[in-house]
Amino acid sequence: MTQNADKVIDHFELFRSSEYTEMLANKKCMFEDPVPTKEFERVKEWTESDDYREKNFAREHLVINPAKACQPLGALFVALGFEGTLPFIHGSQGCAAYFRSHFSRHFKEPTAAVCSSMTEDAAVLGGLSNMIDGLANSYTLYKPKMIAVSTTCMAEVIGDDINAFIKGAKEKGSVPMELDVPFAHTPSFVGSHITGYDNALKGIIEHFWNGKAGTAPKLERKANGKLNFIGGFDGYTVGNMHEIKRLFDLMGVEYTILSDASDVWDTPSDGEFRMYDGGTTLADAANAIHANATISMQEFCTEKTLDVIEAAGQETVAFNHPIGVEATDRFLMEVARLTGKTIPDSIRKERGRLVDAIADSSAHIHGKKFALFGDPDLTLGLAGFLLELGAEPVHILSTNGGQAWQEKVEALLAASPFGKNCHVYSGKDLWHMRSLLFTERVDFLIGSTYGKFLERDTKTPLIRLGFPIFDRHHHHRSPVWGYQGGLNVLVKILDRIFDHMDQTTNEVGKTDYSFDIIR
């Protein structure tokens, strides 16, 4: 008996018992027509070769393990950052379920979103009636202050006119005429989640600033000295937003964060379910037009949005997920310049602490080789920090990074002696990265949870920095922005370096002569 009703063993243990290992081996040998082990090994080794790499990079049609998500995910991220806002996905419900679980697995929090549940009928006849019923039901059931509509491929393929649909639905009385229902076209087959972020935020800003789809007068901008802040699609948004607010408060900056999901993904367990929590108030979203300037932390997440804001008369400044001393310096000095505020001594001290910490530990990072994958802005921010630490990035890959991103990373690398041996790969996937890691070895890999397969295959230790992080909890609670955030990233990198050192020196009687207390 392999399984016993008195003590049922779970998958971690069950199939390791000899009954199963023998049975599975026999089954494989007798019924599965397996390739000989030697042949299997030969092919496995071949996938690690330069020859295979060349073929891998010649791959044109098949994408294997892409490190990107789709537009509606980004749209959802934006919508969740506004007060009492219900994200409404016009399209298939499967998509909506994916987005919600994707976020919930990362943030370990419920993620509210509804869907117009388009079916075959809707695909043939158009999704108007789904929109009408959907808006009415979600408004009645969940009482949102705003419904932010985005689309999935299905609606885009049949060409649903969302603007007209929303108007039509309002005319049919499914929701009050004055309810804010901004929208964005966010097909999966164009761009990635960062494009969706851009489109959705642009949609909401245009809605409030440009007369709410013709139902209100366009706003007249009267500069009020305030600063708008856009975080971009950011897996660390909970920690980062807290940190940014703290820094702004220390500097005395008057600010509006445009889309702030840090509360709704950080609700307490106190007996109350909060479907909505925190976020940018709708009044603030409208009044943001009067700000002097807008800062975006992620250029490639906000390209079109910043165009709209600039067209409204504001100065805009975009960063690339700034991490580390110099990047944070630049960010804070821009904040100081745009607001006329000074950077207080307390922040200067935080800076000194980060510099001190880097100096204390730099010997362990300095000269180490890194591979890096992730969203365009994050890879830029992390690459900048690595160079600052004296680490040597060797492969930087972004599936959703384009030509502009590639050029920007290459310029960053060219400016540092530590970047000279690094290559940048835009539009490539993690199977490409696999070849890179086999043929040009690095010491550590930085990326999201999906990097763990690369870690397993290539034995390159993974440092989890990015989105999504599914298999480690609560990383999103600690900031990576600000000097404090730089410190967190530094510690994360160092921890892995030391863990790796311990893991490779812990065999009793063999390698443990270097298993040291002090590192």
Add this chain to the structure above:
Amino acid sequence: MSTLGSKIQQVLNEPGCATNQAKPSFDRKKGCNRLLAPGAAAGGCAFDGAKIALQPITDVVHLIHGPINCEGHSWDGRGAKSSGSNLYRTSFTTAMTEQDIIFGGEKHLYKAIKEAVRKYNPPAVFVYQTCVPAMIGDDLEAVCKAAAKKLGKPVIPVNAPGFVGSKNLGNKLAGEALLDYVIGTEEPADVTPYDINIIGEYNLSGELWQVKPLLDELGIRILACISGDAKYHEIARSHRARAAMMVCSKAMINVARKMEERYGIPYFEGSFYGIGDMSDSLRRIAQLLVERGAPAELLGRTEAVIAREEARAWERIAPFKMRRAGKRALLFTGGVKSWSVVAAMQEAGLTVIGTSVKKSTLDDKERIKEIMKDDAHMFDDLKPREMYKMLKEARADIMLSGGRTQFVALKAKMPWLDINQERHHAYAGYEGMVALVSEIDKSLSSPIWEQIRKPAPWESSIAQNEFAIHVA
């Protein structure tokens, strides 16, 4: 305490210690046991020194008799590496409590020794005295003697309670314990004309292993290394060596001298740091062995190895030398001999603009003077505040020092490289010199030093302008 008292007098008046012999007779008795100024930050104690000296013996139980702090803070604190047993890294202590202090800790200690022997069956137990049991009068020697008799195992009392003096004194008292209780108590199975002892080498970061392959190649056997990567029986049999090398100039000079006195083993003081020193040491080892009867052809073989290794090391250092020529270094070393490191730095193309001579002998100082051609930059005992000031003004490119001064260096915005016991790179031998130069190179090229020397960019208008240019 009378035996301990006389022991201390004896080691303090060490005839083999050049510094001590250079002093007038009155001062000589005080020895190197300088009294620490109360209120000034201080170094380690005699117990710490004793433990540092003996803990690298890998296969014995090191049992610390005292309250938890003594062992709690020194447990595996040094990177002395072992090629065999890891027992020395397991922490054993009596962790005395109030009851022990009221009623005496001897019984507790005896039971602890017994338990350690039963559970681990080590070749020996080293028992360390600390301040508290020494003050309440626990008779360590008596307990160890009784335990040894009853348990049929060597139980070595290491009588160096912290309050008797400095770390250096503790080193020497530890050496005395070896001389009194260990060395010469067993006979080796075989002896060869190529047997040597290495005294005062602790195999930190595995440095002994950078040297050993060359000795192996020459057919020279390390009968015992005292105490790096040592096994108890090796030290017990070490009195049959033909010659000895004293590595750390002051720590265990008494062991080397007394072994010469008692067993006729000639010794020389040498260093494995720096290419020239490494070669000299190999040469001296070969010479001493030949003088004691080893075949003279050893000399020729040694020279051949030296020539080959030197050439290989220079070749590997050359690329760094080009890049690092003219860089200025400040040295604050502890036990590592300053002059040998100074020479090593110069080999790497660095200019040494100052060095500490805290633990150097007069002879050492003379050598430094010779090498540096200027005695203005030798510092004796620098307080952190003075060091900080000096670093800020010195404008050196890098400082090499131990872990404790690291933080002073960093606050003074000084690039820093660890060359003391908590370092993780081995710098001994030819191989180590290449590693050291490569580490210096790495440290000098770390971008953080540029950052650490700059104020926050918003702080000065000059910096701000530079910054603007940089951004643009």
